[in-house]
Amino acid sequence: MRRLWRYAFILSGVCLIALLAVSIVVASYIAKIVPTTPSVEALLNARSAQPSILVSADGTHLATFSRGQQQQINLDHVSPFVLEALIATEDHRFYAHRGVDVSRTLSAIVHTLRGDAQGGSTITQQLVRNLFPEQIGRSRTMDRKLREIITAVKIEKTYTKDEILETYLNSVPFLYNVIGIEMAARTYFDKSAADLDAAESATLIGMLKGTSYYNPVINPERAQRRRNVVLAQMLKHGSLSADEFAALRDQPLQVRLTRQSDPFGVAPHFAAYIRRQLIEWADANDYNIYADGLIIESTIDDRLQQAATEAVERQSQVLQDIADVEWARSSSRLISQTPAAYGAMRKKIEPFSYFWTAQPDLLDAFMRESPDYKKAVAAGQSDKEALAKLKDNELFMSRLRDMKTRLEAGFVAMDPNSGEVKAWIGSRSFERDQFDHVAQAERQPGSTFKPIVYGAALEQGLKPDRIYPDGQVEIRAPDGSVWRPTDMSGFSGRMMSMREGLIYSKNTITAQVMQEVGLPNVIRLARDVGVSASRLDPVPSLSLGTSPVTLLEMVSAYSTIARVGQYREPVTIRKITDRDGNVVAEFNTEARRVMSEETAVELIDMMRGVVRQGTATEVRSRFNIVADIAGKTGTTQNNTDGWFIMMHPDMVAGAWVGFNDSRVTMRSDYWGQGGHNALLLVGDFFRDTLKAKRINVKAKFPQPKRPPPLMVKTPSDDWVNKVTENMELIPPGYGLIQRDGAATLLVAPDDGTQAVERAPAPGADEPGRYLSGIDPEPVPALRTETSGSSHNAGSAQSGGVDVAIPDAIH
Numbered sequence: 001m002r003r004l005w006r007y008a009f010i011l012s013g014v015c016l017i018a019l020l021a022v023s024i025v026v027a028s029y030i031a032k033i034v035p036t037t038p039s040v041e042a043l044l045n046a047r048s049a050q051p052s053i054l055v056s057a058d059g060t061h062l063a064t065f066s067r068g069q070q071q072q073i074n075l076d077h078v079s080p081f082v083l084e085a086l087i088a089t090e091d092h093r094f095y096a097h098r099g100v101d102v103s104r105t106l107s108a109i110v111h112t113l114r115g116d117a118q119g120g121s122t123i124t125q126q127l128v129r130n131l132f133p134e135q136i137g138r139s140r141t142m143d144r145k146l147r148e149i150i151t152a153v154k155i156e157k158t159y160t161k162d163e164i165l166e167t168y169l170n171s172v173p174f175l176y177n178v179i180g181i182e183m184a185a186r187t188y189f190d191k192s193a194a195d196l197d198a199a200e201s202a203t204l205i206g207m208l209k210g211t212s213y214y215n216p217v218i219n220p221e222r223a224q225r226r227r228n229v230v231l232a233q234m235l236k237h238g239s240l241s242a243d244e245f246a247a248l249r250d251q252p253l254q255v256r257l258t259r260q261s262d263p264f265g266v267a268p269h270f271a272a273y274i275r276r277q278l279i280e281w282a283d284a285n286d287y288n289i290y291a292d293g294l295i296i297e298s299t300i301d302d303r304l305q306q307a308a309t310e311a312v313e314r315q316s317q318v319l320q321d322i323a324d325v326e327w328a329r330s331s332s333r334l335i336s337q338t339p340a341a342y343g344a345m346r347k348k349i350e351p352f353s354y355f356w357t358a359q360p361d362l363l364d365a366f367m368r369e370s371p372d373y374k375k376a377v378a379a380g381q382s383d384k385e386a387l388a389k390l391k392d393n394e395l396f397m398s399r400l401r402d403m404k405t406r407l408e409a410g411f412v413a414m415d416p417n418s419g420e421v422k423a424w425i426g427s428r429s430f431e432r433d434q435f436d437h438v439a440q441a442e443r444q445p446g447s448t449f450k451p452i453v454y455g456a457a458l459e460q461g462l463k464p465d466r467i468y469p470d471g472q473v474e475i476r477a478p479d480g481s482v483w484r485p486t487d488m489s490g491f492s493g494r495m496m497s498m499r500e501g502l503i504y505s506k507n508t509i510t511a512q513v514m515q516e517v518g519l520p521n522v523i524r525l526a527r528d529v530g531v532s533a534s535r536l537d538p539v540p541s542l543s544l545g546t547s548p549v550t551l552l553e554m555v556s557a558y559s560t561i562a563r564v565g566q567y568r569e570p571v572t573i574r575k576i577t578d579r580d581g582n583v584v585a586e587f588n589t590e591a592r593r594v595m596s597e598e599t600a601v602e603l604i605d606m607m608r609g610v611v612r613q614g615t616a617t618e619v620r621s622r623f624n625i626v627a628d629i630a631g632k633t634g635t636t637q638n639n640t641d642g643w644f645i646m647m648h649p650d651m652v653a654g655a656w657v658g659f660n661d662s663r664v665t666m667r668s669d670y671w672g673q674g675g676h677n678a679l680l681l682v683g684d685f686f687r688d689t690l691k692a693k694r695i696n697v698k699a700k701f702p703q704p705k706r707p708p709p710l711m712v713k714t715p716s717d718d719w720v721n722k723v724t725e726n727m728e729l730i731p732p733g734y735g736l737i738q739r740d741g742a743a744t745l746l747v748a749p750d751d752g753t754q755a756v757e758r759a760p761a762p763g764a765d766e767p768g769r770y771l772s773g774i775d776p777e778p779v780p781a782l783r784t785e786t787s788g789s790s791h792n793a794g795s796a797q798s799g800g801v802d803v804a805i806p807d808a809i810h
Contacts, residue, residue: 049171050293050579052278054271056300057420057574063271065278065289068179075166078181078193081201083165084239089205089230091123092237094165099124099156100149124152127168169193174204175211176259188216190258198240199248202230203255216255224253266309267300269426269436274298274572285585293579299420299572304413304694308423311684312411312655316428318343319657319666319677320407324351326667327405330358334668337676352405355664362663366404372396408660410437410551411681413653416559419568419589422651423685437656442534442548446634446674447505447615448643448654449526449545449554451561451607454502454510456525457517458599464499464606468512475515475540483540485511488669502606503614505633507544514543528594529567530556545634554645555654558631561603562647564702565595601702604630607647608701615675619646623683627690628700633679639665639672644679646686649699655681 051066075083087094093101101122121129128151155164174184181204185193189200196204206226207214216223228249235245265271275289278296282289322342325335328349335341356363367373367390368383376386390396406428413423426436435441458464470492475483485507501509514522519538526536534549536542552570560567569589576585595603607630610616615633619625627648634643640662645654655678659665666672690697 048293049291052289052292052294052296054265054274054296054298056267056298056302056305058302060266060302062265062267062298062300063275065275066179067290068173068177069183070170070179071182072170072180073182073193075162075169078166078169079196079201081198081239082169082181082193082196082205084234084237085198085201085205085230086123086165086169088233088237088239090126090208092233094123095161097122099152099154121148122152123168124155124164125149127155127164127171128152130168130171130173172208173211174207175215187258188255190256198231198234198244199227199251199254202234202248203227203253206230216253217257220253220255223255227253266302266305267424268430269434269438270298270300270421270424270572272426272434273424273436273439277572281585287584294584295577295579297574297576299422299574300424301422301694303692304423304689307688307692307694308411308413308425308653308685311681311688312409312425312428315680315684316407316409316657318680319671321346322671323405323407323666325349326671327352327355330354332667334670337670339680352401355405356401365663366400366661367391370396370400404661404664405659406432408433408437408658409678409681410441410656411653411685412438412551412555413651413685414555414559414570415650416562416647416652417650419559419571419591420574421570421572423653433660435660437551439550439552441656442550443641443656443658444547444636445545445549445554445643446636446641447510447545448632448634448645448674449547449549450502450505450510450543451603451632452526452529452531452557453514453517453522453543454498454606455529455561455595455599455603456522457498457513458602459525459595460517460521462498462513462516464497464602466498467495468498468501468509470494470496470506470508473508473511475511477540483511485541485544499606499609502632503609505610505615510543511540514540525595526557529560530554530570545636551643551654551656554643555652558645558647558654559652560594561600561607562630562649562652562701563591563600564597564604565593565600566591567594568592597702598705602704604647604701605704607632611646615673616644616646616679618675619644619679619683619686622680623687625683625686625690627686627695627697629686630701631682633673633675635673635675639667639669642666642672642674642677644674644682646682647701648686648695649701650695651686651689653682653685655679657681 050072051064051070053061054063054065056062091101099122125148128148132151159167169181171180173179174187176187178184178187181193184204185191185196185200188204189196191200203216203223206223206229207216209226213219214223214226231240231245231248234240235242240248274296278289281287282292287294318339322339325342325345326332328351329335335345364387367387370390372390373386376389377383381389408427409425410427411423411425412421414421424438426438426440427433437443472491473485475485477483487507491508496504496506496509498509498513500506501513519540519542522543523536523538531549531553534547534553536547536549539546556567556570559570568591571587571589573587575583575587577583608628610633611619611629611631616631619629619631629646629648631644631646634645635641640658642657643654645652657674657678666677670676689695
C-alpha cells in the first residue's frame, strides 16, 4: 500500500510538472502572439471606420470608396427582432461572457471530436473575423483561434455590449456586395432595418451561417428552413410565443430583391481610375481608403464634366444612327454628309441587318467566343449543337448583336496650364460598359500621332517649308521587308512642304520626314511629351500611328505642345484631407521642358492649319468656333478608330470613337474618318464651353517669330511674265490670285501679319484661292505655268496664269 502511495505521489508530481511545463509553453506562446493581434488603437479605428469620399473641384460628391455598399446606423435604428434573433441563434449567453464562452467552446470541441462539427464562436469572436480578416484569417488552426480569442477579449474590455452589437450589425457581410444590416434589409426586403418584422429578421440572421448556401433568392427552400431554425431558437429563449412561432413557421419568405444601385456619380470611370491610384498611395503612406474617412478633392470641373457628358451622349447617338443605317443597306454608297438624314432613316431600318447577313462566319465566331457557348461545349455539346441552340435563343442573339454593334467613345479634357484633368468620359454608359476608353483602352492613334513626328523634325532643325515629293515612297525595314505608305487621296505628284504634309495628313510626306529624323528621335520625343506607358514599336509605320496608345496619353502629349513644349504629368487629385479636416497630401506636378519653345510654337501654327484648311475644317464650319485653336484628326485602317484632339490655350480635349471589337467598324470612308466622327464630340464640347465662357475665347497661342515678309500687292505685268516664263516656284506664303482681271501676288505669311480673305471658291477642290481682306489664313506655296500649257487637275486659271491648287486630302 505504501508503495502504491509512493507511485501515486510520483505520478502526480510528474503530471503537475508536465502541466506546469505545458502551461509555461502555452503562456509563452500566447505572450508571443499577443503583440501580433490588433491593438486597442486598431479596435478604435475599426469601430469608427468610415469610407473615403471623392469630390469634384466644386465639392460635388463623385464616389464613395468602401469595400461594399454600406450604410452605418445606430443600434436604436435596428428592429428589436433582429437583436433577439441574433442573440438567440448565434450567442444566447452574449451578455454573460467576456468575449469567450468557455462552456460553449468546450462543448463545441467535444462535439467536433465526435464527428459532429459545431461552432463555438461568440458574436464578439465573429466580429473579430469581420473586422480583421487579414490579421486573423479564417483557417481552422489553433494559432488562428488563439488570435481570435485574444482579440475578442480586447474588444470586450474596450467596448460595451451594445457597442459590440452595433459594430457587428454594421460590418457583417451579405451577398450582392452588401455590408451591414441596413443595406441587407433594403436589398432583400426593400425596407429599412428598423422596419423588419420577426420573420424577415430571422431570414437575414439565418443567412449568417452561410450567405450563399442560404441565399433566399437562389435557394428559397433552404433559406426558409434555416429561417425556421432561427424562429425556433427565438421561441426557445423567450423572444416568441408558441402561437407566434406557429403563425410564422409556415409563412412564405416574401423576399423582394431590390439591388441597390451604386452611386456612380457624374464621372464614374474617373472615380474608378482614382480608386486604383489611391490604393497605391494609401499602401505607401499607411492609410486605408475604405476605413479612414478621407476626403479626396479631385480636379474634375462640374460644368465641364456635364458639357462633356452631354456632348458624348448627343454625338455618339448621331454616329450610332449612321452606323445602324449604313450597315442596314446592301449598297456601300455614302447616303449623306448630313447626320440628320440618318436620324430620319433610323426608324425605318433593321440596324446592321446587312452586316450580319453578309458575314455569317463572323457571327459564328462571336458566338464561339461567348461564355454561353464555352459552357455548352464544356457540358458535352458539339460545336454544331451549341451553335444551333444559341441561334434559337432569341434573347441571347439579340444581346450579342447589340453588344457587338454598339458604338463606343472616350473623351477627356485637360487644362494645359496646370495639367489638371477637367472632364473624363470613359464610355457612353458606365452601367453598360465599365471598360475605360480613356486610361485603359489602347487603340491605334492613326494620324493624331503625326504631330510628334513633325515635332521631332523641327527639333532636329528641319523647317516647315522643307519640301518632299508626294509620290511612291519605299522604306526598307531592318528585317528586309519594304513598306510603301499610301494615301486615300492618292499621289499628287507635286512637291509638298512639311507644313502641308501635316495639314493635309499626307502619309507619304510623314514617312519621309520620319525617315530623315530617325525613329529613335521620334520615340524619344513621344515619351517625353506624355506617351509614357504604352509600347511604341520601333517600326517605320509608327509614324502613322500604328502602335496602340491610350487617349489619356495622347491628350497629355497635346497638352505638352499647347504648354509650348513643357510636360506636366496629368493631375487628377488636388489634395486629401483626413476626417478632421487636416491636409495629409497635396498633389501638383512640376513643368519640365521637353521641346524647345520655338519648335512648339511652330508646331502649334502648323496644327492651326489643320483646322483652317486641312482635315479638321469641319470643327469651325459645323460648330462655329472662332477661337484660336489647333488640332489633328486620326483614322486607322478600315475605319476602325476615329480620333480628334483639339488644343486651345486654356483647354485641350480629345475623343476616340469606335467599336470595342475591332472586327466591327464604321462602313463609309466619310463617316469612318476622325475628322467626321470623333470631331463631333470635341466640337460639341468646345462650342458649349466657349459659349458658357468656361474658357477665354480671346486667349491666343504665341505666333512663330519670322522675318517681316516682302509685301507686294500689285506687281507689274513684266514681273508676272518673268515669274511665269522662268517657271519659278513661288515661295511659301505667296500666292497668285485673280483680282480685277489682273494677276496679283499676295503675301500671306504664317505669322498672321498680313490679313487675307478666302475668295468665293469655284469648287471644293480649290482651297488655295484668296483675296486681300480679313481671314488670316496662309496661302500654300504654288507652282505657276503659262496660260495654255497643260496643268494639274485642281488648278485654277487666274488672269492668264494657271495656279496649281493643293488636293483636299483627308
